[in-house]
Structures are given as C-alpha cells and as structure tokens.
Amino acid sequence: MKNLIVCILLCGAAFSSIAQKSNSFNGLDMNLGNLFKLSDAKTRSIGPESLTGEPGKAGMATLENGSAREAARELGQGWKVNPFIVIKPGETFTMAEISGPGAIQHIWMTPTGNWRFSIFRIYWDDENQPSVETPVGDFFGMGWGTYAQLNSLPVTVNPGSAFNCYWTMPFRKKCKITMTNINTEKMYLYYQVDYTLTEVPPDAGYFHAQFRRKNPVDNGVCTLVDSIKGKGQYVGTYLAWGVHNNGWWGEGEIKFYMDGDTKFPTINGTGTEDYFCGSYDFEVNHQYHEFSTAYTGLPQVIRPDGLYTSQERFGLYRWHIMDPIRFEKSLRVTIQDLGWKSNGAYLVQHSDISSTVFWYQAEPHNPFPKLPSKDELEQN
Secondary structure, three states, X not given: OHHHHXXXXXHHHHHHHHHHHHOOOOOOOOOOOOOOOOOOOEEEEEEOOEOOOOOOOOOOOOOXXXXXXXXXXXXXXXXXXXXXXXXXXXXXXXXXXXXXXXEEEEEEEEEOOOHHHEXXXXXXXXXXXXXXXXXXXXXXXXXXXOOOOEEOOOEEEEOOOEEEXXXXXXXXXXXXXXXXXXXXXXXXXXXXXXXEEOOOOOOOOEEEEEEEEEOOOOOOEEEEEEEEEOOEEEEEEEEEEEOOOOOOOOOOOEEEEEOOOOOOOOEEOOOHHXXXXXXXXXXXXOEEOOEEOOXXXXXXXXXXXOOOOOOOEEEEEEEOOOXXXXXXXXXXXXXXXXXEOOOOOEEEOOOEEEEEEEEEEXXXXXXXXXXXXXXXXXXX
C-alpha cells in the first residue's frame, strides 16, 4: 500500500510538471493583460550595431569597419561606430537572417531617399518567393513619399520619418528580411528588428503583404489581390489613392470574394469612406479631415498647392484586428473606382490606386505578381 501511495504521488508530480510545461507562456500575443507573465522566450534584436543578434556581441564595430567612424574617431569602439548602413543603387542588403522557431515582434527604421524605390521583402523558412514584397513607404502607410503622423496599433509613423510596425510575424525555421535600393542614388538605413526565439503554436499562420498599382484604373474596378490560395485571414488594407477628376471620388464598394465566390462576393461594402470607417466624404466644415486611430485612418491628404502639386491624393488604412476576414481556400479583393457626374449619376473614374494588403495564411503561398518597374512605381 505504501509503495502504491508513493507511486501515485510520483505520477502526480510528473503529470503536474508536464502540465506546467505545456501551459508555460511562450512570449507571444503580448498585451497589458499578460505582460506580468514570465516566459522562457529569448529576446533578441538585429540592427547595424548587432547584425547577427547574438548575445553579448552588440556594439562591437571598430573604426575600420564602422559607418560613423569619422564621428566616432576620438572615442572608438562602443561609441556609436556603426549606427546605419548604406545601400548603393541596385544593391540588396540583408537586414536580418534569423534561425527559428520564433517571431518578429517589432520593426523600426528610418530610410532615406525615395520610399517607393526602396523595396522591402521578407522570406519565411527558406522559401524562394517572398511573403512580403512592397515599397517600404507603402508597407508603413506612407505611399505618397512624404511624412504624415500615423498612430495605429500595428503601425506607427512618428516625427520625422520613423517607421514602426508591431505585426506579430511567427516563423518556424528561418526568417530573412531584405531591402533593395532600385533608385539611382545611395540610401541610408537606420533600423532595428526586435524578435523572440520561442516555440510557435501549430495553428500560427505566416504574415504576408503584397503591393499593386493601377494607374489609371481602366475599367472602374481595381483588384487589390486575387491570388491568395490556402487557409488564413485577411488583416489589413492600405491605399494610396490619387484622384484625376473633380468632385467626391470615394463611392466605390470594396468586395471580398471568398472560397470560390464567382460573380458575387460574400462581403460587399457600401462605399470607400464607409470601409475605412468614416462617413460622408470624410468632410468637416467643407474640408477633408485627416484622422488616425487604432484600427483605421486617413492620415494623409495631399492638396493642390497652386504650383506643382495639382491633384488631390489620399492615404488610407484599415486594419482588421478585431474583425479578421477568415477564408478556407481562397480570397480575392476588389474596390470600385467610383465618383459622381454632375447630373447625380455615378461616374466611373480613372484614378491612380496603389494598394498594399496584409494577411496571414498557411504556407505555401501563391507567387506574387511581378512588382512594377521603377518607372511604374514613380509618383507623377
């Protein structure tokens, strides 16, 4: 009997240990409600002063190989010797290469030059085709190449050109992040990639972002994405919308064709400003009114200046954080390019619409369409 009791106690202790281990916090899904919880997750960071993220090896650059060696010449190693990197025209720089499992939790950067000509890519688990491919400005909601403050949960843009994203990006084997300079001038890049090394749950999808531009929209319907195959959820839309005509431009409906929808979608909006959670033309006192909130915003309105800026341009974002659009097999998203005629009838417009869409899905993903050329990316 005594041996039986000892056996039961030992088994109970073993099961308790297993249960505690299986219920241990993996350091993902961070919020104020779990910030106090301890975890075995490992915090790491990669940037110009720590290119590998290895523990105890940050800030080791010497004057011989530092980008700021002239400024640090009197102080030497450890005194901001290599805070930025230079990317020459036509070059691709690998910002981070990380072995998993783990997750990106924050990215900060401030790239110089033309933000349309700096192409940001992310690859998961040794894939050959990127899961993220977009001009860096559009990825961070600055598609028109000029600063505007953006204050949302997953993306913030702070003075004077500080790009931040807080999208959680899990990976199981590897993560590779690159920046390509397609401009004719060199660019400077300060950046930091903050990540954690931890176990990734089996139901975690991979983060994706795809850019497209249609200038002009030629049939009244702009396709934002049409090649998503697999299971996942759509989590965000950013549009840089240039208007080529007078009058209100945002009557068009957004449509989500899910899991085999053909002629008619499963989700059909009621108007562009409605989808971006505004109303009545974003108008206050007969003026467009910029706003930036946790989930949606119109942070940028570029108005004609009477000289070189001749057409109105708008930057809009909508993050589906509390209302992700889940699909089982496929997803296609379109938006109508619709305004008004003088007689009160709808006008099919010919706007300049650049889109960046964000989603999570199980891999593998379909290859992206070819990114527009430098001339096709240029804002004009």
